[in-house]
Ligand SMILES: Nc1nc2c(ncn2[C@@H]2O[C@H](COP(=O)(O)OP(=O)(O)OP(=O)(O)O)[C@@H](O)[C@H]2O)c(=O)[nH]1
């Protein structure tokens with residue numbers, strides 16, 4: 495998809511604040527700093543539309559990006575940032591649970607993991623959570639420009655194994671630097687949301 499029109503429609507914490515445009519939604523989740531905002535920027539061909547963070551753990555709202563009035567990307571605040579208080583964590587968990595368990599417009603989730611490392615326990619919990627709610631999953635392994643080509647297959651199988659991905663879960667290795675995987679990610683999104 496060639497994207498020309500993007501709007502940050504709303505930053506929401508409660509269901510009353512979600513947009514009511516009835517467009518399909520794709521959520522992006524992953525630990526803080528994994529590259530969620532960078533993936534959005536790459537998909538929409540902007541350098542810094544979705545703010546990439548100099549301050550990890552900062553974004554604590556669901557950010558809805560309206561893409562061409564066809565669909566929304568929902569940037570989910572990152573998990574696993576050490577300096578976030580227990581109270582903030584609980585607030586985050588409630589917000590996420592509410593959104594993923596009730597949102598009719600949600601068609602699928604992109605779960606990002608850093609392809610350079612074995613996925614963390616929190617990454618595993620996120621996948622379990624998405625499976626539990628029967629949400630179609632695309633796992634994106636980020637920052638693969640930092641992995642030599644000869645080691646990418648190994649990284650892929652490590653991610654599949656650790657996250658216990660099923661045959662219904664797609665896995666795509668991605669780089670916001672050299673755009674590897676961008677077209678495949680768009681294909682999955684178009685497929686899941688039935689827009690193109
Ligand atoms: N080399 C490389 N760096 C990347 C890539 N994607 C993101 N980064 C860098 O990783 C850092 C974090 O990226 P963000 O896109 O802000 O991560 P985020 O998941 O949105 O972070 P939070 O909003 O804090 O949850 C930034 O310094 C990016 O430039 C990539 O594909 N390759």
Ligand SMILES: [Mg+2]
Nearest residue numbers: 530531545547
């Ligand atoms: Mg971000």
